Amino acid sequence: MFGWQGKALRVNLSNGFVEEELISENLLENYVGGCRLAKEVARLEEVSAEKNKLIFASGALTGTGVPTGAFCSVAGYVSLQEDILCAPLLLRFGPELKCCGYDVLIIEGKAPEWCYLFITDEEAKVIPVAEMEGYTPAEIEEVIRSSFSKWYGNDIRIISIGKEGEQPSGLGGLVTDGLLVNYSGGLGNVFGEKRLKAIAVRGTLDIKLAKAAVFQKIITDAIKDFREKRNKLFETVHTVFARLELPLSREIHHGEIEKKACLACPIACLHQREGKFLPNFTVTFCFSELLEIENMEDALTLYDLCEKRGIDPVALSVTGRMLIELAKVGKADVTLTPGDTKQLVALIEDESSLLHKGGFWLAQHYQSETLLQDITKKIDTTREEIFAQIEEAGKKKAVLEALGLCPYALLAFPYDVIIKAFEAATGKALEVKE
Amino acid sequence: MYRIKVDHTKCTGCRYCELACSLNHLTTALNPKKARIRVLREKDRFFPVISGPCTEAACNIKIDIVIGDRTYDFCNLCRAVCPYKEVFKDPKTETPLQCDFCGIDAPGPACVKWCPSGALVLEEVPAYY
Ligand code: SF4
Ligand code: SF4
Ligand code: SF4
Numbered sequence: 001m002f003g004w005q006g007k008a009l010r011v012n013l014s015n016g017f018v019e020e021e022l023i024s025e026n027l028l029e030n031y032v033g034g035c036r037l038a039k040e041v042a043r044l045e046e047v048s049a050e051k052n053k054l055i056f057a058s059g060a061l062t063g064t065g066v067p068t069g070a071f072c073s074v075a076g077y078v079s080l081q082e083d084i085l086c087a088p089l090l091l092r093f094g095p096e097l098k099c100c101g102y103d104v105l106i107i108e109g110k111a112p113e114w115c116y117l118f119i120t121d122e123e124a125k126v127i128p129v130a131e132m133e134g135y136t137p138a139e140i141e142e143v144i145r146s147s148f149s150k151w152y153g154n155d156i157r158i159i160s161i162g163k164e165g166e167q168p169s170g171l172g173g174l175v176t177d178g179l180l181v182n183y184s185g186g187l188g189n190v191f192g193e194k195r196l197k198a199i200a201v202r203g204t205l206d207i208k209l210a211k212a213a214v215f216q217k218i219i220t221d222a223i224k225d226f227r228e229k230r231n232k233l234f235e236t237v238h239t240v241f242a243r244l245e246l247p248l249s250r251e252i253h254h255g256e257i258e259k260k261a262c263l264a265c266p267i268a269c270l271h272q273r274e275g276k277f278l279p280n281f282t283v284t285f286c287f288s289e290l291l292e293i294e295n296m297e298d299a300l301t302l303y304d305l306c307e308k309r310g311i312d313p314v315a316l317s318v319t320g321r322m323l324i325e326l327a328k329v330g331k332a333d334v335t336l337t338p339g340d341t342k343q344l345v346a347l348i349e350d351e352s353s354l355l356h357k358g359g360f361w362l363a364q365h366y367q368s369e370t371l372l373q374d375i376t377k378k379i380d381t382t383r384e385e386i387f388a389q390i391e392e393a394g395k396k397k398a399v400l401e402a403l404g405l406c407p408y409a410l411l412a413f414p415y416d417v418i419i420k421a422f423e424a425a426t427g428k429a430l431e432v433k434e
Numbered sequence: 435m436y437r438i439k440v441d442h443t444k445c446t447g448c449r450y451c452e453l454a455c456s457l458n459h460l461t462t463a464l465n466p467k468k469a470r471i472r473v474l475r476e477k478d479r480f481f482p483v484i485s486g487p488c489t490e491a492a493c494n495i496k497i498d499i500v501i502g503d504r505t506y507d508f509c510n511l512c513r514a515v516c517p518y519k520e521v522f523k524d525p526k527t528e529t530p531l532q533c534d535f536c537g538i539d540a541p542g543p544a545c546v547k548w549c550p551s552g553a554l555v556l557e558e559v560p561a562y563y
Binding site for chain 1 (some may be wrong): 446447448449450453454457458460461462463464465466467468474475477478479509519520521525526547548549550551552
């Protein structure tokens with residue numbers, strides 16, 4: 001196959017059994033990537049509360065060099081939400097898994113003790129690491145990388161959980177190579193249920209292209225065009241941010257910051273200061289609009305705590321807002337004043353606090369589903385603002401997401417470049433169904 | 435003559451250069467581990483390093499390099515394909531991979547063409563340089 005590797009890896013943590021399976025071409029063609037593929041595999045695998053599995057799925061374009069072709073989706077059944085959740089993993093985990101030879105990874109069973117899974121193109125093994133319980137994601141990454149040579153460790157991509165994922169919680173998220181995964185709240189706890197502290201991957205296999213020369217020309221031209229229009233793109237993004245009036249974003253993203261990118265992304269929307277990722281646009285919006293945090297120090301302290309404990313900052317903000325509103329009307333017995341980071345930190349540190357239940361549980365328990373919908377809609381509407389100037393943005397975004405690409409690609413690249421690149425990479429025409 | 439100028443302060447770690455180099459040499463596939471340029475990470479910085487000459491022994495100087503107010507491990511900036519450093523070797527055959535400049539006329543250095551940030555730039559330098 002071209003673009004895809006055509007294989008899945010199944011790992012059973014209960015007995016350490018590892019199996020390679022072929023994936024039907026039909027399945028990959030109908031579900032080309034992203035959460036659609038991950039959720040379809042979850043459906044076929046009959047993932048449920050009783051039969052919970054973690055599904056990782058990369059798209060046809062992941063790792064090929066198509067702009068933003070870096071994402072891999074992770075899905076699992078989150079008990080506190082009574083549903084299968086899926087989140088996109090940024091940076092390079094998906095491409096690395098593909099270089100190990102797999103488009104899909106299925107993890108089932110429960111390890112007898114805390115462990116991490118190490119996958120290369122030659123083997124996959126479950127490594128017991130009882131001592132890692134309670135480690136922060138940064139500590140786990142350090143321990144895993146330092147057990148190999150410096151050069152080998154440099155090429156290992158890692159997903160891990162912190163303390164929050166080790167316990168039943170609606171906030172336990174994932175961290176990949178130091179970056180918190182937005183919208184992964186609850187998935188970290190699926191890792192925890194399985195006593196899986198981390199997954200580390202390093203692959204050396206080729207990703208084959210159907211029409212390599214055509215593909216190379218498409219990408220060369222697209223990057224040339226991007227370089228010429230780069231300043232205009234950044235202007236557009238600044239205009240959108242200015243329109244949204246996010247003073248916190250201006251504060252966080254000014255001064256000595258460094259732009260970082262996912263694999264094959266010219267946009268590089270991620271920012272670091274002194275080696276640490278800063279809250280991105282969505283998180284900044286959540287912190288300032290939902291939690292009403294006004295100053296940068298508080299926002300960074302909170303983000304740092306999220307990183308250390310492995311808390312999804314979006315789930316935290318949604319749940320925090322729910323508690324603020326529920327406390328206002330006297331439904332929930334909790335003290336949480338908007339903008340008070342100290343109170344929020346105290347609730348995070350109190351493992352029995354309502355905050356750890358997550359937004360969905362609170363909505364059900366206090367019959368406040370509409371409140372939850374309103375809060376999540378607020379985030380979605382703001383994210384949509386970014387694409388306001390793009391024609392048929394909804395449809396195009398859906399196609400990009402189905403391909404497992406970052407929707408921000410639409411801000412910098414013509415849609416038809418992506419479609420042509422898909423055809424050159426896979427040798428197949430992309431049929432978009434409503 | 436031409437040289438590739440590397441500005442690590444502009445590098446975002448997108449690895450487009452690795453993808454481009456591997457595609458240009460493998461011709462039908464991509465594989466960053468087979469690229470002749472590798473983006474090495476040192477602390478919070480990315481250093482695109484273009485593979486240079488192959489040496490039979492590891493060097494014994496192991497000095498640190500100071501850039502601005504930061505100190506870096508020299509090994510991360512060194513271009514040598516040495517026995518100690520496994521990054522510039524084919525992962526299966528262990529054949530050293532050395533930059534061949536892609537043929538300076540057409541198609542030109544693939545890594546420079548795909549670097550979107552301006553961290554890699556092709557520069558003309560005097561021939562005696
Ligand atoms: S735009 Fe940002 S999130 Fe999207 S692929 Fe690029 S760096 Fe990653
Ligand atoms: S000039 Fe060509 S061979 Fe050398 S690193 Fe760049 S892409 Fe690779
Ligand atoms: S393509 Fe350019 S910006 Fe990207 S990693 Fe290579 S040198 Fe850095």
